[in-house]
Amino acid sequence: MNKESWNKFILENNGSFLQSYEWGEFQERACRRVFRFKCCGPPSSAGADFGEAMQAQFIEMPLPLGKKYWHAQRGPVMSRITKGQDFKEKIKNLIGEIKEKKCPGRIFFRLGLEWESGQGIEKVLLKLGFKQLPYDIEPSQTLILDITKSEEELLAQMHEKWRYNIRLAERKGVKVKFVISDITNFEYYFNEFYRLVDKGTSERKNIKHHPKDYYKKQLEINSEDIKFELFVAEYECKIIAANIVVLFGNRATYLHGATSSEHREVMAPHLLQWEQIKEAKKRGCSEYDFWGIVNEHTKDKRGQSWEGFTRFKKGFGGREVNYIGYWDYPLNKLWYFLYRLVQMARR
Missing domain, CATH: 3.40.630.30 (Gcn5-related N-acetyltransferase (GNAT))
Incomplete structure (x- = not known):
């Protein structure tokens, strides 16, 4: 994926440096795999594409026993016009694309959207099957x-x-x-x-x-x-x-x-x-x-x-x-349940 076009979208939509292409390269130098997703907006009545409506950069994080999860720090980044139903459809599309990307041992993926609370986004994520973390990764306040x-x-x-x-x-x-x-x-x-x-x-x-x-x-x-x-x-x-x-x-x-x-x-x-x-x-x-x-x-x-x-x-x-905090989407419910048990015991 082209660095210039990736950053252009992130910058135009006031995204975090944690979603910049260079941050992904920094993670790769730390021997972590990086996965980037682009989703295009719906076509207009004239058939023209609105361009990218969402971008998400995930860092693959290791877990014991060969398991892993994907983490989108302060992501995904969405176009500024995103609202309500549009948000829901974009997240559903992202879930579908991630599921299509086969990755042995991956048990969940995590979103850390830079969206302020009070906009009803939390209810949408819960309905889609996400679980809210009871603690922060990057600060939510x-x-x-x-x-x-x-x-x-x-x-x-x-x-x-x-x-x-x-x-x-x-x-x-x-x-x-x-x-x-x-x-x-x-x-x-x-x-x-x-x-x-x-x-x-x-x-x-x-x-x-x-x-x-x-x-x-x-x-x-x-x-x-x-x-x-x-x-x-x-x-x-x-x-x-x-x-x-x-x-x-x-x-x-x-x-x-x-x-x-x-x-x-x-x-x-x-x-x-x-x-x-x-x-x-x-x-x-x-x-x-x-x-x-x-x-x-x-x-x-x-x-x-x-x-x-x-x-x-x-x-x-x-x-x-x-911000609304961090949200996990379980891809393997049993392993995710065990993961959360271990995390709660440690805290």
Whole structure:
């Protein structure tokens, strides 16, 4: 499938970077198989094709005993005009296409549609035979900031303490740097990022991190459509905060973050976040996704660390968004039942 045409549809319909062609290539480099599906829209009265109405990129994930499942992270992506019955027909078509694609050992497939709750989509999925996961894979609650506003407006809508902290960090001499993967000192900055990630994880409960190579391979993703970039905050010649931000289409996503327990008084994370927002705005993005918060319904599942992250992110303003979560479609009901039993026992 052509990368350019694949991304064109995803971008035109405000899809997630997790459905980009490059994310699939990243997964393939991690030795996972990737499957892509395109479904065309219905013909018009004149016989012309409306073009692709839906695209779904699935990652094959291993399970014990040679079993596996397919996972569409934040997918499928549908054309913006999709509604009601049209949505149902597209999902039915996708189910049919997946069933036709023979794959020994596959027991279910998983959808993580980036659709906001409250539109009746959940009822449609239940009627089609999907089972809702009682937990998240990627966060279903997030905070999205409209960065088409001026810098003055963005500062004005922040909590006053956040504005103060940004100015404080500047006065204290915190410097923010944007690091690209092909500069000579990239290895130093990347190693500092991972040092903070590793140390921070050991200090906090309910927080996990990926292997070092996982982050490094992400930062090697750099094409015309998508870029993974490292931002660092430096104080007294030492890196004390570092984040990875993804730029895809009109959206910048704050994906990974790490902060030192030292020099907290200089408020480096506030300035770092603000400089990332300004850089995303400069690059032509219209929204900034803080990638995960908790609300009244999910805070008990995430723990105190997530409550702290949420307070920090909400201080910058933005609109709270609640997606419909993740949904499984069993292809082998017995094996799926056993899989869910094991998952519940582990949790």
